[in-house]
Amino acid sequence: MAETPPRILPSPTAVTAPFWEAAREHRLLLPLTDSGEPYFYPRAFSPGSLEPGTEWVEAGGRGVLYSYTVDRRGTAPAFVARAPYVIGIVELEEGPRMTTNIVECAIEDVRIGMAVEAVYEDVDEEVTLVQFRPVRLGQETPEGT
Amino acid sequence: MRNGRRAAISGTAEWVPQRRWDTPMFGLEAYGKLAREALDDAGMELGEIDGILCTRLGDAPMFAPAAVAEYLGIATNFGEVVDLGGANATGMVWRAAAAIEAGVCDACLCLLPSVPAPPQPGASARTQNWMMGADAWGAPHGQFDAPYGLINPNSHFAMVAQRYMYEYDLEPRTLAKIAVQGRENALLNPRAIFRDQPITIEDVLNSPMVVDPLHLLEIVMPCSGGAGVVVTTLERARRTGLRPVVVSGFGEHITHKSITYAPSLTQIPIVAAADRAFAMAGVEREAIEVASMYDCYTITVLVTIEDSGFCAKGEGARFVEEHDLRFSGDWPLNTHGGQLGMGQGGAAGGMSHVVDVVTQLQGRAGRRQVGSAERGYVTGTGGCMSEQVALVLEGA
Numbered sequence: 001m002a003e004t005p006p007r008i009l010p011s012p013t014a015v016t017a018p019f020w021e022a023a024r025e026h027r028l029l030l031p032l033t034d035s036g037e038p039y040f041y042p043r044a045f046s047p048g049s050l051e052p053g054t055e056w057v058e059a060g061g062r063g064v065l066y067s068y069t070v071d072r073r074g075t076a077p078a079f080v081a082r083a084p085y086v087i088g089i090v091e092l093e094e095g096p097r098m099t100t101n102i103v104e105c106a107i108e109d110v111r112i113g114m115a116v117e118a119v120y121e122d123v124d125e126e127v128t129l130v131q132f133r134p135v136r137l138g139q140e141t142p143e144g145t
Numbered sequence: 146m147r148n149g150r151r152a153a154i155s156g157t158a159e160w161v162p163q164r165r166w167d168t169p170m171f172g173l174e175a176y177g178k179l180a181r182e183a184l185d186d187a188g189m190e191l192g193e194i195d196g197i198l199c200t201r202l203g204d205a206p207m208f209a210p211a212a213v214a215e216y217l218g219i220a221t222n223f224g225e226v227v228d229l230g231g232a233n234a235t236g237m238v239w240r241a242a243a244a245i246e247a248g249v250c251d252a253c254l255c256l257l258p259s260v261p262a263p264p265q266p267g268a269s270a271r272t273q274n275w276m277m278g279a280d281a282w283g284a285p286h287g288q289f290d291a292p293y294g295l296i297n298p299n300s301h302f303a304m305v306a307q308r309y310m311y312e313y314d315l316e317p318r319t320l321a322k323i324a325v326q327g328r329e330n331a332l333l334n335p336r337a338i339f340r341d342q343p344i345t346i347e348d349v350l351n352s353p354m355v356v357d358p359l360h361l362l363e364i365v366m367p368c369s370g371g372a373g374v375v376v377t378t379l380e381r382a383r384r385t386g387l388r389p390v391v392v393s394g395f396g397e398h399i400t401h402k403s404i405t406y407a408p409s410l411t412q413i414p415i416v417a418a419a420d421r422a423f424a425m426a427g428v429e430r431e432a433i434e435v436a437s438m439y440d441c442y443t444i445t446v447l448v449t450i451e452d453s454g455f456c457a458k459g460e461g462a463r464f465v466e467e468h469d470l471r472f473s474g475d476w477p478l479n480t481h482g483g484q485l486g487m488g489q490g491g492a493a494g495g496m497s498h499v500v501d502v503v504t505q506l507q508g509r510a511g512r513r514q515v516g517s518a519e520r521g522y523v524t525g526t527g528g529c530m531s532e533q534v535a536l537v538l539e540g541a
Contacts, residue, residue: 008280008296010288020288041289041406067308067410070357075297076276087294089304089405099290099405112311129292 005078009127016042018056023128026120028059030094040096061118062135063092070107086110090132104133152242153382153389153541156187156375157500158256161336162368162488166260172202173216175258179373180217183254187375187385194375196223196244196253198237200492203262223250230527231439232397233257234372234495235534239395241376252381256373259491277528290403298441299364301404301529303356306444308410310358313459317358319466320443321349324362324485326470327440331482333472333513338368338488363443363485370490372500379541388507390521394426394537404529412452415524418535419453422522426537430454433537434518435505436476437498439526440483449524450478453535472513480505480513495525499536506540 012020019042022029030038034051038059046053068088074080086102088110102110103119116132123129158179170178176199184191194217197210205212210224223244229236234257241253276296279286286295294300309315328344331337344362352361382389396418401407423430430453438449451461468476481487481501484494502521504510518540525534 008287008291010292011282012288013283016288041285043285067304067311068357069300069303069307069359070354071294071300072354072356074294075299075356076291076294079294082294085294087300087304089410097405099293099295099403101293112307 004081007123008076008078009123015044018042020127022058023120023130026128028061028118028130029056030059030092030096031055032057038094038096040098057094059092059094063090063116063132065089065102065110065112065114065116065132066091066097067112068102068110088132090116098130100130100132102133103131109134147246148248150246150248151379151391152245152376153379153391154238154374154376154499154503154538155382155385155387155389156183156185156189157373157503158182158186159336159372159497159500160370160490160493162338162370162490162493164338164366164368164488166369169261169263170258171204171262172258173204173212175260175371176202176213176256177217179256179258179371180254183256183373183375187387189252189375189377189385191217191219193252193377193381194219194254195221196241196250197221198225198227198241198253198255200228200233200257201226202258221250223253229525229532229534231441231495232525232527232532232534233492234499235523235525235536236397238374238376238392238499238536239397239534242392242395245376245378252375252377254373255376256371257492257496258371259493260369260371286403290405295403295405298529299356299359302442302444303359304404305410305448305530306358306442309444309448312411313462315447315462317350318346319462320363320447321346321360322465323440323443323446323470324349326474327479327483327486329471330480330513331486333511334482334487337482337486338366339482339486359442359444365441365484365489365494368488368490370488370493372490372493372496374496374499374503383541389541390503390506391539391541392536393539394422394424394428395535396421396425397532397534399532402528402531407530411448412458413448413530414533415449415526415535416452418533422535422537423454426539428520428537428539432520433522434477434520435480435502435515436478436522437481437501438478438524439495439498440479440485441489441494441526443485445526445530446478446483449526449533453522453524472510472515477515480510480515498523498525502538506538
């Protein structure tokens with residue numbers, strides 16, 4: 001059995017660094033188009049207009065699960081050891097969709113349309129991934145893990 | 146607009162997909178071997194070829210059309226690298242047809258070799274590129290998708306299926322039927338990897354879940370292979386021994402790379418491509434007698450049927466249940482067995498659908514011949530439901 005390949009982690013660029021720096025502080029930052037609409041992922045200019053869009057807005061970190069799959073085998077080598085796990089697309093309250101994992105939820109309980117909230121996975125000192133977990137009624141929103 | 150010129154497919158070449166390829170060849174060698182076979186099939190001479198359509202090849206990663214022309218020993222009037230994944234084949238065919246109609250060139254090779262190269266002395270074995278370019282420095286998907294495991298097409302298409310099942314009526318059995326009826330066609334195709342292995346709906350549903358809701362038997366078997374066609378003027382194609390297959394309508398539409406950023410997970414790019422192709426051909430959907438739709442997964446076929454306009458939105462499952470999709474059925478689809486039944490010969494997988502319909506329109510499908518068909522429809526799907534091409538093909 002080969003060694004588990006290292007995790008695939010983001011390498012921020014000048015344009016995307018504010019997003020990842022905010023994630024390290026457990027905040028979800030979304031870029032704004034020149035007309036003030038939040039979008040994702042961060043780009044060097046507003047998609048659809050090519051106008052500069054350098055503003056960011058702090059998002060609430062809440063949304064619904066738009067779609068998901070359970071990767072039963074690890075479709076890439078770096079994920080084999082984690083399988084089975086949930087890959088999902090979250091539609092944020094602010095509108096944009098993000099790729100994520102659904103965590104802190106039994107696989108069989110994952111449903112499209114479920115309310116989810118951001119939770120921050122500090123992978124190491126430099127990288128924090130934005131993950132999502134179900135919103136549990138009557139539960140305070142913790143700061144993150 | 147067409148300069149009075151029409152383009153037609155003539156000869157074809159196709160290798161049997163193999164899990165393990167016994168005779169490694171460099172890309173340029175394989176391109177040349179396919180060229181020889183396709184030209185022989187058409188009864189054409191190499192010197193007639195003045196257009197090269199290819200992908201980047203292992204031994205020609207840059208300037209690929211020039212490298213191919215030089216290696217083959219010809220000069221060309223049109224060179225094109227196509228980078229549309231599973232839509233490469235259909236994308237090549239319409240580009241060749243458009244170039245021929247525009248008068249840029251007269252005869253094109255559209256070839257997709259996809260076999261391993263001989264091992265390089267001293268080099269470690271190359272691993273499969275799972276990252277689909279996402280590991281390139283700066284690639285957005287390397288930052289925002291890959292860390293979460295959204296890399297391989299499996300999970301992208303699975304999320305299309307999951308969302309479709311949420312929005313519309315679709316049961317796993319219906320998707321399984323697509324795999325089963327494709328397999329029944331494959332049983333009569335000597336080039337199909339699964340020609341000896343019939344399956345049932347229960348076999349599909351009992352096969353391991355790979356990416357919910359897609360089971361193993363709903364996912365293509367990756368293979369090595371090679372396939373391609375010669376596209377030339379209708380006038381030249383008439384002077385071959387084969388029935389010319391006119392490329393009468395085509396359309397292409399690209400909306401996203403990663404499925405997360407698709408405008409819709411359930412309304413796919415083929416909508417615009419099909420509308421354009423049918424309008425260009427002046428052909429109604431009802432006139433199509435044989436269809437071959439890119440089937441990397443069962444879900445791809447179901448949504449492609451629907452969004453090509455063969456039924457109303459949301460009626461794809463009912464369409465599949467109500468029709469017999471076998472070559473002998475009332476709505477022949479993927480009569481070669483589809484890639485699900487034939488094996489996905491790498492980049493050649495998409496070409497298998499072009500070859501499928503051309504073979505039918507030329508009356509050369511043997512035991513799985515649908516009868517004397519005049520009009521066919523082919524789709525290609527690349528990336529993560531990212532890019533789709535529709536072709537209307539007509540026998541002349």
